[in-house]
Amino acid sequence: MEKVIPIEASRFKKIREELHHTQQSFAELLDIGSTTADIERGKTKITGKVVMDLLRLFQINPLWLFGESFTKHVNLLGGDVSPKVITVDKEENETILLVNQKAAAGYPQNIQDVSWYEKLPAFNIPLPQYRNATYRGFQVEGDSMLPNIRPNEWVLGKAVPSITEANDSKIYIVVLKDSVLVKKLQKVRNSLDKVRLISLNEEYLPIDVEVRDIQELWLVNSKLSFGIDEPNDSSLLRQLQQSMEELKGQISNLKA
Known part of the structure; x- marks a missing residue:
């Protein structure tokens, strides 16, 4: 048997x-x-x-x-990192709040204070990419995310409801209990209670943080840049040389 x-x-x-x-x-x-x-x-x-x-x-x-549930995974730590406050305009459409460097210093302590949010500028972006989700803009401080994100640039983040939905190697705005960081997130192997925050600038070492210390999480999907530099003389010369080489190659092919 x-x-x-x-x-x-x-x-x-x-x-x-x-x-x-x-x-x-x-x-x-x-x-x-x-x-x-x-x-x-x-x-x-x-x-x-x-x-x-x-x-x-x-x-x-x-x-x-033991066969008593269809739900395979459970969230042991809760991991609720969704926005604590959202704002809407007169038409009841969600707005995108802008949190500059000065405001970011007080953001973790005022994360549930509705009156504090009313002091922040808000706007809408009429593009399909910004519909049906909550977005927030944060001004970047420091050079830890160079070369991708420069100091004083603005990043726009899409709200992440749970830490379990965070993906490795994506860049996030991480709101801790005492600071707001823009970092690449990596889950720590065999650990549910910690994540690793990684800077793109190799001069900065990775840091491990407790999941319970993360108040909000925003997936960076775009940024606002100002004062874009014009190409300098050397880059223009390289572009010209490349164009000439491509032209020579085309002429050689015609002769052949």
Whole structure:
């Protein structure tokens, strides 16, 4: 008679395979001996510690694991990083608030103060890219995001409702409890309670922050630049030389 494998054993195996772990490496990660083979065969029961580790490390819903829920993942830490206040115009359309460097210094402390937001300038952009979502503009301070984003430029961010929706290697406006940073975000391997914030300027070291310290998260999707430099003489000369080389190549092809 064929042995019936408990649903928690088969789902445990599915988790391991989706994470691209071997039985040995997954057992080492969960500190449960040398292999997970006995658990996956249904020979050994899954302990409470393993259930908690799966929840802590990979957000695996214990009810799903034992076949009592269709929801595979749960948000252990809450991770609500959605805007605490939104503003609308007279037609009830959401507006884009602009937070300059001076205002950004007080933004974390006033994040739920409606009257504070009323002092900020607001506007609308009548383009389809800015519909059906909440956007906010922040002025960048410092040179940590050079060369992509220069000091004093403005970045426009789209609201992110949950930290679980954040994507690796995207640039975000990160509102912490004491500061507002513009950084590339990277999730820390095997950790749900920390993320790494990375500067594009290699002179700045990455920093790890606790997820619980993030109040709001905005995905940068555009920026406003002013005083765009004209091409200098050397760049114009390079462009001219390139054009001449392309022209020579075309003439040579015609002769051939």
